[in-house]
Amino acid sequence: MKLAEALHLRADLQKRIAQLGVRLNNNAKVQEGDEPAEDPAALLAALETATEEFCTLIAAVNRTNAATVTADGRTLTDLIARKDTLALRVSMLRSFLDAASAKTDRYSNKEIRVVSTVDVREQQKKLDALSKELRETDVLIQGLNWTTDLLE
Numbered sequence: 001m002k003l004a005e006a007l008h009l010r011a012d013l014q015k016r017i018a019q020l021g022v023r024l025n026n027n028a029k030v031q032e033g034d035e036p037a038e039d040p041a042a043l044l045a046a047l048e049t050a051t052e053e054f055c056t057l058i059a060a061v062n063r064t065n066a067a068t069v070t071a072d073g074r075t076l077t078d079l080i081a082r083k084d085t086l087a088l089r090v091s092m093l094r095s096f097l098d099a100a101s102a103k104t105d106r107y108s109n110k111e112i113r114v115v116s117t118v119d120v121r122e123q124q125k126k127l128d129a130l131s132k133e134l135r136e137t138d139v140l141i142q143g144l145n146w147t148t149d150l151l152e
Helices: 003-026 040-067 076-101 120-147
Strands: none
Touching: 003 040, 003 120, 040 076, 076 120
16 A cells, blocks of 8 residues: 555544544433434444554554655655644744735824834745745655555
């Protein structure tokens, strides 16, 4: 199985586990004398099976990410950490630049003038460069995901 397939399976398992949780909650109590729509014991057994499968899959993905090395010597784990960090920086910088570039209307020249505390144009160039690095890192990760076999 390729790493990308394992990641899709992991996402499916997460959804299934969440759905089992909802179904368990829906069948946790019934009116005295009524039967639950689904057997809670069977749902609990299904939840245990799904979470064990999830744990095994996460461990295999983590082993694979740590063992997969790019041509420049970085592991897939390193690339994922870099991508997450870049995404955080891009998000924060984009929010900051939105605030810094927002226009403040003045009704007369006597009102206090509000100005940006940074060179928005220069910061936008930095944001563009970070966004490009984020896209390139994501493409590299996706490529590795589809060409790397999952370690068992």
